Structure formats: structure tokens, C-alpha cells
Amino acid sequence: MAPQTRKAAIVGGNRIPFARSNSAYAQASNQDMLTATLDGLVARFGLQGQQVGEVVAGAVLKHARDFNLTREAVLGSRLSAATPAYDVQQACGTGLEAAVLVANKIALGQIESGIAGGVDTTSDAPLAIHDEMRRVLIALSSARTLRQRLEALAGVRPGMFVPEAPRNAEPRTGLAMGDHQAITAREWGISREAQDELTVRSHHNLAAAYERGFFDDLVTPYLGLTRDENLRPDTSVEKLAKLEPVFGTGDPDATMTAGNSTPLSDGASAVLLASDAWAAERGLPVLAHLVDAQTAAVDHVHGGEGLLMAPAYAVPVLLARNGLTLQDFDFYEVHEAFASTVLATLKAWEDPAFCKERLGLDAPLGAIDRSRLNVNGSSLAAGHPFAATGGRIVASLAKQLHEAGPGRRGLISICAAGGQGVVAILES
Amino acid sequence: MGDWYRDLANSGVGSTLVGQLGLPRPAVLRRYEPGAPLLTGPAVVGTAGAGRLRETLTRVLEDAGVTVLPGVDDDGGRLAAVLLDATGGTGPADLAAAYEFLAPAVRRLGPSGRVLVLADPPSDADSPAQAAARQALEGLVRSVAKELRNGGTANLLVVPADAGASVPGPVRFFLSGRSAYVDGQVVRLTAADVPAGEDAERPLAGKVAVVTGAARGIGASIARVVARDGAHVVAVDVPAAGDKLAEVANEIGGTAFQLDVTAPDAAQRLVAHLRERRHAGVGPGVDVVVHNAGITRDKLLVNMDAARWNSVMAVNLQAQLDLTQALLDADGVLRPGARVVCVSSQSGIAGNRGQTNYAASKAGVIGMVRAWAPAFAERGATINAVAPGFIVTEMTAKMPFGTREIGSRINSLQQGGLPVDVAETIAWLSRPSAAGVNGQVVRVCGQSFLGA
Numbered sequence: 001m002a003p004q005t006r007k008a009a010i011v012g013g014n015r016i017p018f019a020r021s022n023s024a025y026a027q028a029s030n031q032d033m034l035t036a037t038l039d040g041l042v043a044r045f046g047l048q049g050q051q052v053g054e055v056v057a058g059a060v061l062k063h064a065r066d067f068n069l070t071r072e073a074v075l076g077s078r079l080s081a082a083t084p085a086y087d088v089q090q091a092c093g094t095g096l097e098a099a100v101l102v103a104n105k106i107a108l109g110q111i112e113s114g115i116a117g118g119v120d121t122t123s124d125a126p127l128a129i130h131d132e133m134r135r136v137l138i139a140l141s142s143a144r145t146l147r148q149r150l151e152a153l154a155g156v157r158p159g160m161f162v163p164e165a166p167r168n169a170e171p172r173t174g175l176a177m178g179d180h181q182a183i184t185a186r187e188w189g190i191s192r193e194a195q196d197e198l199t200v201r202s203h204h205n206l207a208a209a210y211e212r213g214f215f216d217d218l219v220t221p222y223l224g225l226t227r228d229e230n231l232r233p234d235t236s237v238e239k240l241a242k243l244e245p246v247f248g249t250g251d252p253d254a255t256m257t258a259g260n261s262t263p264l265s266d267g268a269s270a271v272l273l274a275s276d277a278w279a280a281e282r283g284l285p286v287l288a289h290l291v292d293a294q295t296a297a298v299d300h301v302h303g304g305e306g307l308l309m310a311p312a313y314a315v316p317v318l319l320a321r322n323g324l325t326l327q328d329f330d331f332y333e334v335h336e337a338f339a340s341t342v343l344a345t346l347k348a349w350e351d352p353a354f355c356k357e358r359l360g361l362d363a364p365l366g367a368i369d370r371s372r373l374n375v376n377g378s379s380l381a382a383g384h385p386f387a388a389t390g391g392r393i394v395a396s397l398a399k400q401l402h403e404a405g406p407g408r409r410g411l412i413s414i415c416a417a418g419g420q421g422v423v424a425i426l427e428s
Numbered sequence: 429m430g431d432w433y434r435d436l437a438n439s440g441v442g443s444t445l446v447g448q449l450g451l452p453r454p455a456v457l458r459r460y461e462p463g464a465p466l467l468t469g470p471a472v473v474g475t476a477g478a479g480r481l482r483e484t485l486t487r488v489l490e491d492a493g494v495t496v497l498p499g500v501d502d503d504g505g506r507l508a509a510v511l512l513d514a515t516g517g518t519g520p521a522d523l524a525a526a527y528e529f530l531a532p533a534v535r536r537l538g539p540s541g542r543v544l545v546l547a548d549p550p551s552d553a554d555s556p557a558q559a560a561a562r563q564a565l566e567g568l569v570r571s572v573a574k575e576l577r578n579g580g581t582a583n584l585l586v587v588p589a590d591a592g593a594s595v596p597g598p599v600r601f602f603l604s605g606r607s608a609y610v611d612g613q614v615v616r617l618t619a620a621d622v623p624a625g626e627d628a629e630r631p632l633a634g635k636v637a638v639v640t641g642a643a644r645g646i647g648a649s650i651a652r653v654v655a656r657d658g659a660h661v662v663a664v665d666v667p668a669a670g671d672k673l674a675e676v677a678n679e680i681g682g683t684a685f686q687l688d689v690t691a692p693d694a695a696q697r698l699v700a701h702l703r704e705r706r707h708a709g710v711g712p713g714v715d716v717v718v719h720n721a722g723i724t725r726d727k728l729l730v731n732m733d734a735a736r737w738n739s740v741m742a743v744n745l746q747a748q749l750d751l752t753q754a755l756l757d758a759d760g761v762l763r764p765g766a767r768v769v770c771v772s773s774q775s776g777i778a779g780n781r782g783q784t785n786y787a788a789s790k791a792g793v794i795g796m797v798r799a800w801a802p803a804f805a806e807r808g809a810t811i812n813a814v815a816p817g818f819i820v821t822e823m824t825a826k827m828p829f830g831t832r833e834i835g836s837r838i839n840s841l842q843q844g845g846l847p848v849d850v851a852e853t854i855a856w857l858s859r860p861s862a863a864g865v866n867g868q869v870v871r872v873c874g875q876s877f878l879g880a
Contacts, residue, residue, distance in 0.1 A: 036671075043674035043684040046660070046707070078678045213667070213693070216686045220670040283706020 007289035008103035008273045010426065013395020014041040015269035016222035018383035019229045021122040025266040028223060030059045030066055033268040034073040034119040040220035041115065041270045042078045045284055051080035053111025056098040057270070058088040059119050060386035060417075063126040070117070092337065093295070093422035094118045095269060095390020096414050100424060102273045103290040112278040116394070117270035118387030124266075133160035170417065172301045177308070177417060178338065182248020182256050184306030185340035188347050192255040195339035196240040199260040199380045202336055206377020207233035214376055218395055230263055230383040247338075260339035265383030269391030271398075287398035288410070293424035294318040300419040305358070308341045310421030311413040312348045316359050318423055324409075326365040329425075331372050331400055331410040333393045336379040341415055376400060390414060394426070401428035431820070433833070434843050454842035455579035458540030460605035460852060462629060462656065466492035467603055469508035469538055472500055474529035478516025481546050481587060481595060485511050488596045489603075492628075500529070506538030509603050512545045514565055515587060519557040523564055534572065540579035542603045545569050546595070549586050549616065566614055573612035573875050574840050581611040581841075581875075590619040594864020597622065601856040609817075609849035611840050612875030620863035621808060623765070630658030631859045636707040636714045636763075638662045638698070640689055640747075641721030643669035645821045646771070648676045649847035650718055653855045655680035659716060660708030662701070664689070683707065689721050689747035690739075695754030702761050713763040716858040717755060719748040719770045719793075724823075726782040737785045744789035749796060752811075756803075766809040767858040770797055771850070772869060774817040778879025790815070794869050801867025810866040812857045817873025820844040841874035 016037055019025040025033065034057060042048055057070040066072070071085040090097040095118035102114035129137070132155075139152040169176045185195075209215060210227055219227075245254035247261065272284075279286050296314035298305035311334075319326060326349060334342045348354045349365035356362070376396050379389055393412055401408045408428045415421050434454040436442035446453050458468070471494050473485050489496050489511075497507070510533040514526055526545075534543060545565055553559035566584060573582035583602050587595060594617040601607050627633060637654045641647035642663035655661045661682035665673040670686045677684035685701055687694055703712050722744045725736035748770055755762045775783050776790025797813040804811045818824065818835045824844065827835070836844035850872045856862055857870070 039678055040670070040674045040684075043677040043682075046677075046681070046683040048678055048681045213688070213691055213697070216667045216688075219667070220674055220684075220686070221668060222671055226668045226670075283709070283712070285704045 005107040006109070006275060007291060008106035009276050009279050009286040010288045010290060010394060010398040011272040011274050011279050011284050012044060012287060013218055013269065013271040013391060013398070014044055015219055015388065015392050015395070016040070016267055017219055017225040017228050018265045018267035018385055018388070019225055020383065021264035021266060023123070023229055024223050024225045025121065026123040028121065028266065029124050030062065030069060030119045030121050031073050031076065033121065033222070033266065034069065034117060035076040036222055037117060037119070037268040037270045038073055038077040038079060038115065041272055044217065045272055048078045049080050051082045052113045052115055054102060054105065055079070055083055055085040055115045055117070056088055056102050057085070057117035057119065058094040058098060058387050060089060060091055060094060061120055061122065061125045062089070089387070090422065091417035091420060092335070092384070092386045092389060093414050093416035093420055094387035095392070096293070096394065096412060096422045096424060097295070097390070099271055099273065099290065099390060099394050100293040100422070103293075106273055106275055113272070113274040115270050115272055117268065117391050118389070119268035120385035120387045121266040122264040128164040130160040130162060130164060132157070136160070170300070170307065176247065178247030178256055178261055180300065180307035181338045181341055182251070182254060184309060184344050185255055186248065186251060187306065188344040190255065190340040190343045190347070193237070194343055195255055195260040196237050198336070198339040198342060199240055200235055200237055202374060202377050202380040203232050203235045205375055206231055206381035209376035214399070218399060228382045230265065231381050235259070256338060256340060260380065262337055262379045262384035265385045267383065267385035267388045269388040269395065271391050271394045285402070287402035288426045288428045291425040291427050292318060292322055293422065294321070296421045298419045305419070306344065307417070307419055308337055308415035309345065309348065310419055311415050311423050312345050312421075313359060314421045314423040315349070315411070315413060316361060316365060318425060319365070322425060326368060328409060329368070329372065329411045330404060330408040331375060331397060332368055333374060333378065333397050333410060333412045335389055335393065335414040336374065337384065337415055339380060345413065390422070397426055401426055404428065431836070431843055452837065452842040453577070455539060455577070457579045457608040457841065458605045459608045459848065464605060466600060467494050467508035467542070469506055470495040470497050471509040471511060472497045472507055472533055473511045473513065474500075474533065476512060476514040476517060476525035476529060477522045479513040480515050481592060482513045484592060484595050485513060485546070485599060488599050492600065500533040500536065507533060507536045507541060508538055509542040509544065510534055510537060514545055514547045516548070517558070517561050519555075520561050520564065522561055523568070526565065526568065530572065534576070537576070537580055540605070540608065541576070543569070543572055543576065543580065543582035544585065544599065544602050545582070546585045546587050549588050552588060569614070570612045570875070576840070579608070579841065581607065583607070583610065583612065584614045586614060586616040588618065591617040591864055593622050594618065594620050597626070597859060597861030598865060606852035606856060609841065609845035609872050609874050610853055610870065611873075613871055615865060615868050615870060617864040618805065618866055620805070620866070622863045623860045626859065626861045627658070631861065632716065632855070633658030634708060634710055635659040635716055636662065636710065637716035637718065637858065638664060638702070638714050639718045639720060640664045642676055643672040645823065646816065646819060646847040646850050647720040649851040650720055650854050651676050651682065652680055653848060653851035654716065654718070654858060655682055657855050659858075662707060662714070664698075665721070689751060690742040694747065695750045698751060699754050699758045699761055703758070713761045714755070715763050715766055717752070717766070717768045718854055718858070719751065719768070721747065722771060724783065724786050726786065728782055729784040732785060740785040740789050744786065745792040745796070748793060752800070762809065764808055765860060765863070767862070768804070768809070768811040769854045769857045770811070770813045772813040772815040774815055774871065774873055774876055774878055777815055777871070797869065798867050805866050808863075810857070810863065812865060812867065813869045814850060814853050814857070815869055815871045815873070816845065816850045817871060817876040817878070818844045819850060819872070820846055838878065839874035839876040843874065845872055845874055
């Protein structure tokens with residue numbers, strides 16, 4: 001038994017630039033992208049042929065053949081084939097959850113090092129055959145006589161040839177995630193202007209981070225892309241104002257556009273975590289430590305809570321356990337699923353009624369210093385390949401904290417489909 | 429990227445054809461492979477003068493398992509190398525001895541044979557006659573290099589009286605297949621503390637080497653060879669080339685460091701990286717720095733825009749100056765016995781039409797290396813330049829056929845060099861045993877007719 005726990009170190013990360021759907025990575029599979037991302041990480045930290053404790057990653061949109069996606073990616077990478085791996089999936093929380101799982105095993109002394117990652121493609125998405133067609137084919141394969149085969153085939157109808165594509169919609173409500181968020185945006189009175197302003201800041205911050213070389217040791221080019229394809233360095237509130245709303249359009253005052261919502265994207269990310277001793281033995285840096293993490297879920301089906309509001313619930317639990325206030329952070333990374341998600345979450349933390357009635361707090365968590373929010377851009381600019389976002393944020397925040405000096409603290413908040421949220425604290 | 433003409437000239441029918449037409453016959457050069465012997469046959473050592481280095485030469489050969497024949501009179505097979513110790517001569521009369529030794533010996537030189545002459549520096553001569561005799565050897569060697577066929581090379585080592593200990597490493601390089609495309613060169617040695625006992629196969633074991641421009645071409649080849657020789661390579665290239673860079677790093681077991689060497693904080697970031705990481709399991713810092721990153725932006729001077737001029741200067745010259753200065757200034761980062769090797773170019777020596785910017789930058793590198801050499805010597809380090817001639821790369825493959833053919837033939841070896849030839853020369857200069865080579869410019873050009 002490990003005598004006591006220790007905080008896992010974040011050594012560094014790697015990701016490929018995020019591409020827009022059906023674009024630069026249209027021909028790349030999840031396994032291709034995850035393998036390339038692992039190889040970039042291997043090159044950055046000299047891990048060729050080395051065995052790390054565990055590689056944990058996942059994808060939200062996943063082919064049946066990818067049942068062992070991460071292990072297959074490891075086998076195709078330059079890591080030692082003796083490196084175990086497993087897949088996780090927690091919707092958009094996958095990447096951060098993977099990092100938490102790796103960090104926890106390191107904390108318990110079960111492993112000395114590990115890689116957490118995630119990948120998603122909306123271009124090479126799995127298509128399933130029609131459910132009834134599937135039944136026909138299963139019956140056909142178990143038929144023994146010609147007559148049984150003909151009977152099975154007789155069940156085929158033209159409509160069964162239409163494949164089923166994965167939908168970006170909640171299974172229990174049938175609503176697209178954006179339409180769910182449009183409800184939340186309306187409830188919290190998030191204005192179109194505020195959403196567009198946040199979006200512009202995301203693009204400008206990401207562009208500036210690229211310009212100052214911040215991503216030079218975080219991103220490795222892939223298939224001709226050297227920067228995130230969705231990035232619009234010259235976007236402005238004026239330009240965004242011209243876009244038509246695309247979600248919640250039943251409302252005449254709909255606010256959510258293709259600009260202030262994340263686009264469907266392809267990409268992958270990976271983060272190297274380790275014990276301090278493991279990093280020191282190899283002469284590798286420690287950028288930050290993963291201090292603690294928390295998940296939460298809300299009932300968006302019957303409970304009257306917004307689909308993407310779970311992080312608002314997870315954060316106060318995490319703060320209380322660590323004796324911190326919302327203002328005790330140097331940097332905040334609030335995943336920009338939609339601009340209004342970020343704004344609604346921040347507004348909820350400032351709202352006395354929400355904090356008292358929903359969170360059970362005596363006082364609201366309060367406002368944050370917005371200049372500390374998503375300082376190197378976030379998903380609105382970079383794009384959001386679902387499972388890859390957590391790794392992007394963990395590595396970027398760890399580097400940002402490291403640059404700021406020792407003892408700096410950062411908060412990560414990621415919302416996920418199914419009414420879930422994953423949040424974590426990093427400290428340099 | 430193969431040499432079609434060389435292959436034709438060395439084929440059955442092609443050989444006859446080339447012979448009858450009196451066309452040049454480029455040889456398949458002997459290039460080093462791990463485990464290869466220093467020479468593939470016996471060697472002979474002669475003197476022309478007092479010959480204070482003869483024993484050293486014989487010992488180097490015998491230590492490498494080479495048979496040293498007592499003289500050229502012996503009836504026998506081909507010689508793999510002919511070494512002439514011409515030190516200790518007094519005047520032109522000694523040149524006759526050089527001629528008498530070399531003529532029959534060179535006649536028996538085998539394929540990819542080596543002629544290596546060691547001489548005193550003309551600048552240290554006691555009399556004009558002595559200086560004349562010493563300088564004469566340069567003309568002799570350069571001409572022998574032009575006369576040799578079948579992949580043979582001739583080079584001259586100038587050895588000051590106090591630099592005898594610096595001789596073995598350079599001698600081994602010039603005899604080996606590592607110097608396949610280094611021909612007609614004069615390298616002046618200096619006195620230095622040469623560490624004893626170098627691992628012939630992994631002379632850079634335990635060393636950290638930074639190679640810039642390592643994602644492809646000559647830089648990737650340098651990274652491979654330096655890694656093969658045992659170093660941990662920190663492969664550097666611009667972020668946009670990061671995917672190729674990662675492939676190189678993974679192939680050689682090194683690390684990829686994406687850095688634009690012209691970024692305002694490039695030097696600071698490189699220093700911080702070398703301080704933060706402990707590569708190769710040794711303390712922080714770096715032992716070998718290869719400034720290879722370079723670009724061309726060709727235009728005739730009269731048509732040259734400022735962007736072309738400035739970008740070439742920034743990458744090819746200013747970055748080398750800035751990174752080197754930063755490494756010198758950063759306490760403990762440039763480790764004892766450090767080696768800096770700067771890639772110059774034949775264009776920097778001979779000039780090249782359409783390359784005023786490139787040639788200026790590459791000539792500047794030569795000036796930089798010579799000026800810095802004394803300061804490097806003071807800290808037991810060296811700084812040298814390597815000037816490639818026509819090297820067959822992806823870039824030259826895109827040249828028009830005629831230009832490429834002419835460019836690759838106008839040298840004594842009648843063929844273009846390979847990236848590995850540049851890499852081997854750089855790896856040699858990076859070795860501990862090259863301590864006595866400092867402030868030199870070594871051309872890897874097959875004795876090009878340009879700028880000779």
C-alpha cells in the first residue's frame with residue numbers, strides 16, 4: 001500500500017492543430033490522429049521505446065472497430081509496446097477525466113507516469129446501419145437453409161439502407177446541444193453582444209498566443225495544418241454581428257450563431273503526467289501539479305437545469321474541499337462550448353438566488369477577474385474536438401502557470417453532454 | 429535522388445561507353461558504415477624532411493589495425509592510403525623527397541584511396557626558403573587531389589610545432605570513409621588538450637547536441653549521424669516543420685524542440701530549454717551546437733527586395749551570432765570542451781550569381797568563426813565552419829537538369845556530395861579528439877572548381 005498520496009505533476013503536452021470538420025483531417029481516423037499526437041509527445045520528451053505507466057484516452061464519436069482505440073494507438077506509436085492503455089468516455093469531459101484518472105493513479109503510487117489524451121473526428125464519424133437492417137443481417141448469418149436465408153432477406157425494406165449518423169443531440173430530449181444551451185442563454189439573459197465579445201476575445205487571445213510562440217512546445221503540425229483551422233485573428237464584434245442565429249431559432253431574439261458557438265472539429269491532444277521523482281530522474285520539467293478534481297451532473301431532462309450547467313455545481317464542491325474561494329485563482333479555463341455557456345456559468349456564480357437555492361451556499365461565489373479568463377484562447381477559436389479539449393486545456397494552463405512562476409493556481413471547468421461537468425485545480 | 433550518370437559509368441556497358449567517349453568516370457565513394465575499418469587495405473608512411481610526426485602516424489594506423497608497409501618499393505597490391513610527413517623540412521630541396529615518395533605510392537593507390545600530407549605552417553618558417561617549401565606543399569596536394577581518380581582524395585594538415593597531440597583525430601577522419609567528399613582541403617591544427625581514449629564507434633556518447641534546421645535535408649542527416657555517434661540530439665526547427673522534426677527525433681531517439689531561431693526570444697528560450705532539461709542523463713547544458721538552419725531567397729542584386737535580404741541574413745547569420753553569444757553568456761550551459769559547428773557554404777567562398785544575400789550571410793559565418801576561435805580556445809572549446817559544395821538534396825532535385833548535372837560534375841570527384849558527407853564532417857569536428865581543430869573552414873565539396 002502506498003503510505004500517502006502525492007500530487008501528480010504535469011510535465012507537458014502535445015496536440016495537433018484542430019481542424020474544421022470535413023477539412024484538413026477528413027481522411028484521418030481517430031486512431032491516426034491519436035497516434036500522431038502520442039508520437040509528437042514522445043518526440044518532445046524523448047520517450048522513444050519507453051514504457052509509461054498507463055495511457056488513458058478516449059473519443060466521443062467512435063467506430064465499433066475502435067473498441068481498444070488507445071491501446072491500438074499506443075501500439076502504433078513509438079512508445080514501448082509494453083505500455084498498457086485503456087479507453088474512457090465522458091463526452092466533452094473525456095480529456096480532463098482521463099487526466100484526473102492518470103493523476104489519481106500517480107497520486108496513489110500505482111503508476112509513476114502516464115499519458116492522458118483524447119481525440120475526436122466529426123469527419124470520419126461512424127455510421128451505423130439501420131437497426132432493423134442489422135436484425136435482418138444477424139438473422140441471415142444464423143440462417144442454415146436456403147429457405148431461412150430467403151425468409152430473412154424478405155424482411156429488407158428500402159428505408160433500411162439509410163445509415164444512421166451520430167447526432168449531436170441529447171438522446172433523452174432530442175434537442176441539439178446548441179438548442180439546449182439557447183434555453184439556458186435565454187434564462188440567464190445572456191446578450192448576443194456579450195457572447196460575440198467573448199468570442200472575439202477568444203480568437204484574439206489564441207492568435208496572440210500563437211504569435212508569441214506559446215504553442216511552440218504544445219502543438220505539432222499535422223497533415224499540413226500548423227495552426228487551428230478555425231482561428232480568425234481578424235474577427236471582430238462587427239463581423240460576428242452579421243451572422244444569423246442557428247440555435248434556439250424558435251425565439252425571435254435568438255442569440256447563438258455559428259460564430260459564438262464552437263464548430264464541429266477534428267483533432268487530438270495528450271498530456272504527460274508523472275510523479276515528481278519520475279520527471280526529475282529524466283531531467284524533465286514539472287509545469288504544474290494537478291491538485292484536485294470534481295465532477296457533477298444535473299438533471300437537464302426533468303430537473304429544470306441547463307444541460308451544460310453542471311460545472312457550476314462542481315466548482316463550489318471543489319473550492320470547499322480545498323479551502324479556496326472562486327477569486328483565489330490566477331487563471332481560469334472555462335471551456336467555451338458556447339460563449340453563452342461561459343457567460344451563464346459566470347453569471348450563476350454571481351447570482352445570490354442560484355448560489356443559495358441550487359448550490360446551497362450562504363453567499364454567491366462572486367465575480368472573477370475577466371482578464372484572467374481563457375488568456376490563451378479557448379474552444380470558440382481553437383475548435384472543439386470533443387475528447388481532445390481537456391488535454392488542450394490541461395497542457396496550456398500548466399504551461400501558463402509555469403510561466404507565471406511557482407505557487408500560481410488555475411481552475412479548469414468543462415461542461416459535457418448528458419448534463420455533466422468536470423472541473424479541476426492546477427497549481428505551479 | 430540517385431546519381432544516374434555515376435551508376436551508368438560504373439555499369440558493364442556504360443563503363444565501356446564512357447571509356448571510349450573519354451567521358452569522366454565518377455566513382456562510387458567509400459563511405460563510412462558503422463563497424464567499417466579505418467582503411468580497407470595497407471598504408472604507407474613516408475617523410476620529406478626530419479618528419480617529427482612519422483611515429484604518431486604509424487601509431488594511429490597500427491592502433492586502427494591498418495598494415496603499415498615499410499616502403500613503396502615492395503611489390504604488392506593496392507595501397508589504401510599514402511601518408512607523407514613533410515614536417516621538419518628546410519627548403520625546396522626537401523620537396524624532391526616528397527615527389528620521390530609520392531609518385532610511386534600514388535600510382536599504387538586503390539579505389540577511394542587517401543593521400544594525406546602533414547606540413548609545418550608556412551607562417552612559422554625561419555626563412556623565405558623554408559616558407560616557400562611549406563607553401564609549395566599546398567600546391568602539390570591540391571594538384572594531386574585533381575589528378576586522383578576512382579574516388580581518391582588528397583588533403584593537407586598543417587601542424588604547428590606544438591600541435592603534435594592534435595594530429596590523431598584529424599588523421600583518422602581524413603583516412604576514413606567519413607571524409608568521402610572532403611577533397612583538396614587544408615586544415616590547420618592548433619595545440620590543444622586532446623582527451624585520451626575515444627570510443628571509435630560512439631565518440632559522442634553522453635554528449636548533448638543541438639542541431640538547428642533538423643527537420644529535413646542536411647540537418648536531418650546531421651542529426652542522424654551525430655546521434656549514431658552517441659549524442660542525445662535536441663533537434664530544432666521552425667514550429668511549422670514540427671511534424672517532420674518529430675519524425676527525425678523519434679527515429680534517432682532524440683528530442684524535438686520547435687523554435688524559430690529568428691524569434692526575438694529564441695536565444696533565451698534555447699538557453700532556458702537546455703537549463704531545464706537534463707538530456708542524455710547528464711547535467712543541464714549542451715556539448716555540441718550545430719548551426720545548420722538556413723534559407724535561400726535568390727534574386728539578382730538589382731532585383732532584390734529588402735524582405736529577401738533581411739530574412740536570409742536573419743536566419744543564416746544573425747541567428748548564429750545571437751544563439752552562440754547567448755550560449756557563451758549563460759553560465760554553465762556551454763559545457764567544458766564544447767563544440768560549435770556552423771554551416772557555411774561554397775557560395776560564401778566563391779560567390780554565386782543570384783545569391784548576394786545568401787553568399788554574404790555564409791561568408792559572414794566564416795568571419796564569425798575565425799573571430800570567435802581564440803575565445804573558444806580559451807575555454808577549451810572549438811568553433812568551426814563547414815562549407816558544403818554541391819550536395820544532392822530535395823532542393824537540388826528540383827533544379828533544371830542541365831544546371832544540376834553541371835553543378836554536380838564540376839569537382840574533382842565528378843559527382844555531387846550527399847547530406848551524410850556534410851554530416852560526417854560536422855560529427856568529426858564535434859568529437860573530443862578534434863580539440864585541435866579550431867577556427868577552420870572545411871569544405872565538403874569534392875574539391876569544387878568554384879572558389880578554389
